[in-house]
Amino acid sequence: MGLFMTLEDASAEEAALLREGVLPKAAPGGAAGRLRVFDLHCDTLDRLAFxxxxxxxxxxxxxxxxxxxxxxxxxxxxxxxxxxxxxxxxAWCQCFAAFIPDQVRGDEAWALFERVRRVWERELGRWPGRLAPARSMADVDAALAAGRTAGLLTVEGASFLEDDAAAEGRLDALAEAGVRMVTLTWNGRNALGSGNDTADGLTGFGRSCVRELELRGIIVDVSHLNDAGFKDVCATATQPFAASHSNARAVCGHPRNLADWQLRELADAGGVAGLNFCRDFLSETHADPTPDDVLRHVDHVLEAAGEDVLALGSDYDGCDVPSWLDPCDQVGGLHALIASRFGREVADKAFFGNARAFFERLEGQV
Structure with a gap:
């Protein structure tokens, strides 16, 4: 099937899957009565693209x-x-990341982003009754009210940005493509700064990119940065920023997780931290982390940063997740666990409300 298709073609493909029982019928009444989910990070597009x-x-x-x-x-x-x-x-809103590995830079990295973006646009064209692109929270609300999944395009690892003549054009292209959030690095170094496998902070170019992203209404994401880079973002950013998929380091000591001071900085900045389902970030003792392992992270983020910071950043399709959260339609069990331990309001905010409020705060500052 080609990249482009007519609406009739898309409708026929969806109808065929409905007849085969692959796709459920669209939920009547839009978002009413359905659990609301706002997930800040997944790598599904890369798995499909590559x-x-x-x-x-x-x-x-x-x-x-x-x-x-x-x-x-x-x-x-x-x-x-x-x-x-x-x-x-x-009633699901998903941030779909274009993940760019550390090993590629510049033009090669940009070509990978373009491959993932084309898959995103292809899927939007194939499933207009099921999937809607969102650049604003009004778009998200409209998609969920229509019974569709809302999708936001994001980037994980901005190694296609280098201190050269192409950088400004690529920043503009990200905004034009509807990219809403950019993780500055992955685990290693790029021209912007250093990830958690290294020790250096942001470069001068990286600090300028933080400001340029903000000017274009693109959220700065500090997941994968090391501590020095996080401090540099705190000193540079003028708008709220996110840790899209990072847990509590006090509970699991992996450097990808956030120290208490970082959680407090996020709270002070009006940011959010997305609860990551990666097994290695949840527990240092259990190969298949338990519900209690996950709830310990929830409890600690709530204690360190308050109930307005915790969100979801599943990292689905980018890691191995606990068996009881695999695949994504198992998240209802996590909502029930959080609600039973901390109350329904906290669970609803962590699953949807905090992420939506965060994006809405950013809309007001562009």
């Missing part, structure tokens, strides 16, 4: 080699963690 291509660094091809191509070719139904069939029973 399936079967061993030339792309990052391990997607090797990880997914046993999966037939037909089962990794569509957001509608697949063998990934996230599909529209699984999000349909919920």
């Amino acid at each position: 399936h079967g291509d061993p030339t792309v660094p990052g391990g997607f091809a090797a990880h997914d080699a046993p999966i037939p191509a037909a089962r990794m070719s569509s957001l509608a139904d697949n063998d990934a963690h996230i599909s529209l069939a699984r999000t349909a029973p919920f």
